[in-house]
Amino acid sequence: MTDSEPLPPIPLESFAFFFDLDGTLAGIEKRPEWVSIPDDTKRALAEIYSLANGAVALVSGRALKELDALCAPLKCPAAGVHGAERRDAEGHIHRTELSPALMSKLGSELNLAIAAYPGCHVEGKGMAYALHYRQSEAFADDILALAETFTQRYPELALQRGKCVVELKPRGVDKGAAIHAFMQEAPFVDRTPLFIGDDLTDEAGFSQVNALGGVSIKVGPGETAARYHLDDVGKVQQWLLSLTKQQESQSIKTIISVGEDL
Numbered sequence: 220m221t222d223s224e225p226l227p228p229i230p231l232e233s234f235a236f237f238f239d240l241d242g243t244l245a246g247i248e249k250r251p252e253w254v255s256i257p258d259d260t261k262r263a264l265a266e267i268y269s270l271a272n273g274a275v276a277l278v279s280g281r282a283l284k285e286l287d288a289l290c291a292p293l294k295c296p297a298a299g300v301h302g303a304e305r306r307d308a309e310g311h312i313h314r315t316e317l318s319p320a321l322m323s324k325l326g327s328e329l330n331l332a333i334a335a336y337p338g339c340h341v342e343g344k345g346m347a348y349a350l351h352y353r354q355s356e357a358f359a360d361d362i363l364a365l366a367e368t369f370t371q372r373y374p375e376l377a378l379q380r381g382k383c384v385v386e387l388k389p390r391g392v393d394k395g396a397a398i399h400a401f402m403q404e405a406p407f408v409d410r411t412p413l414f415i416g417d418d419l420t421d422e423a424g425f426s427q428v429n430a431l432g433g434v435s436i437k438v439g440p441g442e443t444a445a446r447y448h449l450d451d452v453g454k455v456q457q458w459l460l461s462l463t464k465q466q467e468s469q470s471i472k473t474i475i476s477v478g479e480d481l
Contacts (some may be wrong), residue, residue, distance in 0.1 A: 229434070235402065241280070251285075278398060300392075302394055326341070353381055411431075
């Protein structure tokens with residue numbers, strides 16, 4: 220990770236933008252339903268979406284319906300549940316799902332097991348389960364061990380660690396694979412990818428973007444494969460606003476230049 224190196228110029232017309240949500244576009248809260256995206260960030264995101272001709276996607280552990288609700292009125296391409304569900308620019312949904320019978324069995328078993336850890340809870344995501352312990356961080360090792368027993372019992376599952384959460388998701392899906400899929404499609408194809416995230420769940424995305432010669436940005440502290448760094452969610456908002464102002468400045472210069480040539 221490069222802490223001191225400034226972010227390179229980002230021409231909106233030639234980049235493809237991929238954003239994590241929690242800890243990147245919005246601050247982390249004790250419970251996921253308490254999270255909201257600041258209005259200035261939503262406006263900047265919508266403007267970048269327009270200026271980049273739609274080459275903007277959310278890549279998050281949240282389900283698609285939550286991403287849409289948090290970003291409304293913007294509805295852009297998105298990969299939810301770490302890529303287990305993905306909506307392309309045409310609006311088509313691609314899903315990697317576990318069987319309904321297995322999901323029902325997992326839900327019952329997980330809720331029964333986590334009851335032994337006060338303050339922890341299970342979040343169902345339709346095709347994955349998240350075990351949250353942000354309100355009881357003393358149980359971090361216990362929750363991780365619990366999740367590991369489920370991956371051993373059910374080979375269809377993969378474990379994904381995050382900030383005060385451990386997720387059980389379909390094996391073979393991650394944010395890197397989701398970004399790779401987007402980059403094969405319009406309007407992302409032939410652009411330079413940029414991905415910004417804050418968590419262990421984002422490392423596969425950073426690695427994929429690096430392999431494609433793109434710009435990977437880590438928010439906050441910690442070892443990472445990302446090549447650039449922003450301190451916190453506030454710095455992300457400032458950077459997004461600077462991108463829109465950069466475009467406004469370029470537009471003004473173009474208008475002046477055209478006027479001088481007339």
